[in-house]
Amino acid sequence: MINTNYRSTIQNFISVAENDQAHVDRLVEKKNNHYFTDMSQVRGHSNSNIEKMTHPLSQPDDVDYLSPYMIDLLGRMTTLAFAEKVLQSPRKQILDQLGIDDSQQTQRQSRLHSDQIAISRFYNHRPEARLLSLTLNGSPFMEQEPTTPYFIGQKIITPDFTIHRREESTHLLDLLRCKFRDDSGTPFDKAPIERLQKYNSTVHLNESRRNENGASNKADYFVEMAEYLIQRGDPGDFIVQNSLESSSDKNTPHFQYIPNQVPLPIFFHIPPYDETIDAQRVDWHLPSLYQKVDLRQPDWRAKIINLQQSSQQLLNHHHISTTPVFRMVEQSHIEVLLVFKKDGSPVWNMALEDSQHTPGWLEACGIFIANTPKAEVFNLKGAQQYYAIYSVTAECIDDLF
Numbered sequence: 001m002i003n004t005n006y007r008s009t010i011q012n013f014i015s016v017a018e019n020d021q022a023h024v025d026r027l028v029e030k031k032n033n034h035y036f037t038d039m040s041q042v043r044g045h046s047n048s049n050i051e052k053m054t055h056p057l058s059q060p061d062d063v064d065y066l067s068p069y070m071i072d073l074l075g076r077m078t079t080l081a082f083a084e085k086v087l088q089s090p091r092k093q094i095l096d097q098l099g100i101d102d103s104q105q106t107q108r109q110s111r112l113h114s115d116q117i118a119i120s121r122f123y124n125h126r127p128e129a130r131l132l133s134l135t136l137n138g139s140p141f142m143e144q145e146p147t148t149p150y151f152i153g154q155k156i157i158t159p160d161f162t163i164h165r166r167e168e169s170t171h172l173l174d175l176l177r178c179k180f181r182d183d184s185g186t187p188f189d190k191a192p193i194e195r196l197q198k199y200n201s202t203v204h205l206n207e208s209r210r211n212e213n214g215a216s217n218k219a220d221y222f223v224e225m226a227e228y229l230i231q232r233g234d235p236g237d238f239i240v241q242n243s244l245e246s247s248s249d250k251n252t253p254h255f256q257y258i259p260n261q262v263p264l265p266i267f268f269h270i271p272p273y274d275e276t277i278d279a280q281r282v283d284w285h286l287p288s289l290y291q292k293v294d295l296r297q298p299d300w301r302a303k304i305i306n307l308q309q310s311s312q313q314l315l316n317h318h319h320i321s322t323t324p325v326f327r328m329v330e331q332s333h334i335e336v337l338l339v340f341k342k343d344g345s346p347v348w349n350m351a352l353e354d355s356q357h358t359p360g361w362l363e364a365c366g367i368f369i370a371n372t373p374k375a376e377v378f379n380l381k382g383a384q385q386y387y388a389i390y391s392v393t394a395e396c397i398d399d400l401f
Contacts, residue, residue: 006037006121007053007129009148016151020268022285022366022383024375027150037122039147043115044068047211050158050252053147054131055165056123058204060197063104064088064112068119070200073168075116076125077175079193084112086190087197133160134231136224143232143257150362150369153259157228157239158252164206171196217247217254219315222308223301225255225326226334230295233328236261243321245344246360256361265366266337267327278303279401285387286364287340287394289401296332307336310400318396319343323364339364340397341390354389 012029019025039049044057044067051057056068065087066074074080088102095102132143140160174192225239233239241255242248266288271280273292282288291307293300311322321343327335341364342348344355357377362368368375378386 005124005129006035007124007147008145009036009038011035013149013152016262016367018263018268019366020265022265022363022368022378022387024368024370024379026370027367028148037118039122042068042118042122043071048252049249050156050254051161051211054142054144054158055162056119058200058207060200060204064108065197066112067200067204068115069165069203070196071112071116072119072123073172073196074175075120077172077178079175079178080112080116082178082190083193083196084109086193089190131162134228136227136231137221139224141224141228146256151258151260151262155257156254157224157257158254161207161210161252164203164210167199171199211251216244217242217250217252218244219308219311219322219324221253221255222304222311222324222326225324226293226295226300226304228255228257229326229328229334232257234259235328235330238262238264238325238327240323240325240361240365242361243323243341243343245321245355246323246358246364248360264325266325266339266364270335270337279307281394282337284339285366285383286359286391287397289338289340289397291336291338292329293334293336294332295334304336307338307401311338313400314340314397315343318392319345319347320392320396323361325361325365337365338401340392342392350389358390359387 009030010028011031014026014028016025016027039052042052043061044052044059046052046057056072058067058069060067060070064084066083070083071080074083092102134141134143134157140163141157142160142162143155143157146154146156174195177189177192219241221241225241229237229239237257237259239255239257244250266282266284269282269284270290271282274280279289279291282290291303293303311324314320314322319342320340323339323341325337325339327337329335341359342350344350344358357374359374363374363378368378
């Protein structure tokens with residue numbers, strides 16, 4: 001298919017009807033397998049799905065010595081076949097000296113060709129697919145489309161971890177030197193390939209160190225979430241972060257932006273605003289608090305930081321996690337919803353099955369995706385019994401807020 005977005009698994013989105021009760025809903029229609037490239041089919045392994053989704057990984061292969069990142073760059077410059085010969089030449093020289101044929105060549109090149117196709121499809125370089133750079137709370141972040149969104153226009157925002165790839169364009173230009181050919185018409189300048197290999201090794205070393213020392217997806221980004229809405233949001237848009245225990249990617253900090261006034265059931269339970277109370281209780285299945293923040297006031301940032309610090313104390317001292325939902329209601333106001341539940345740690349002595357079905361941000365706010373294990377458990381147990389497994393008492397919450 002011409003101009004197919006092979007990254008996205010979604011064919012169509014289904015509008016969410018207004019419903020103030022927790023319920024199961026069908027949000028999307030998925031593509032036929034022929035029309036998207038599943039990330040598992042793409043070469044490379046990372047402990048972060050988001051990292052792999054964002055860019056080709058830099059770890060070299062043990063057989064052909066090419067990383068997905070190198071394959072991507074070489075494929076764009078149509079120098080992959082030459083690079084493979086350059087990197088295999090030391091091995092070939094040894095085999096030639098011993099009078100042994102390279103029995104792995106056909107299989108190795110066939111695998112490389114298949115991997116190059118998957119990489120070029122998944123990491124498309126169309127202008128509309130590029131990462132958007134942002135500055136939030138003074139730090140670099142980036143925005144991109146998830147491969148399996150729930151809603152039209154959904155974005156995922158992460159700290160910018162592409163900082164070690166700033167020399168990419170230099171090496172793309174350098175690869176043009178491989179186009180030089182000798183009298184036989186064969187490319188002969190292997191120096192750009194060797195420089196690319198050295199560059200990739202440096203990238204891989206730096207990115208490995210970042211992964212070893214990187215932050216997990218804890219609720220530490222309240223100010224960044226608010227600033228994103230200020231910069232990019234319209235009334236009705238909201239931004240949300242999964243709590244750590246329900247995150248599909250626990251190793252890369254991330255939050256998600258949902259535009260177009262999606263009517264989450266919890267929104268219908270927001271109490272009438274009382275300016276005399278900082279944080280108001282929400283009548284919901286899980287203990288929840290509501291606070292309206294006036295962005296015109298000089299203390300708005302301090303209020304957001306205070307909410308984050310209180311949430312961190314709940315987690316550190318009481319094993320209660322927080323799912324923050326920030327919604328832009330006017331250009332000058334943000335509604336903050338904090339949904340609390342058990343953090344899944346051993347102190348709660350939860351059954352394994354219950355831990356596996358802990359509500360993510362979408363379920364915590366009242367929507368279960370049809371034909372998923374969580375939806376099946378919700379249908380079987382009903383809302384009251386399902387949420388009761390993960391609920392906590394409000395005493396320590398009230399003390400902190």
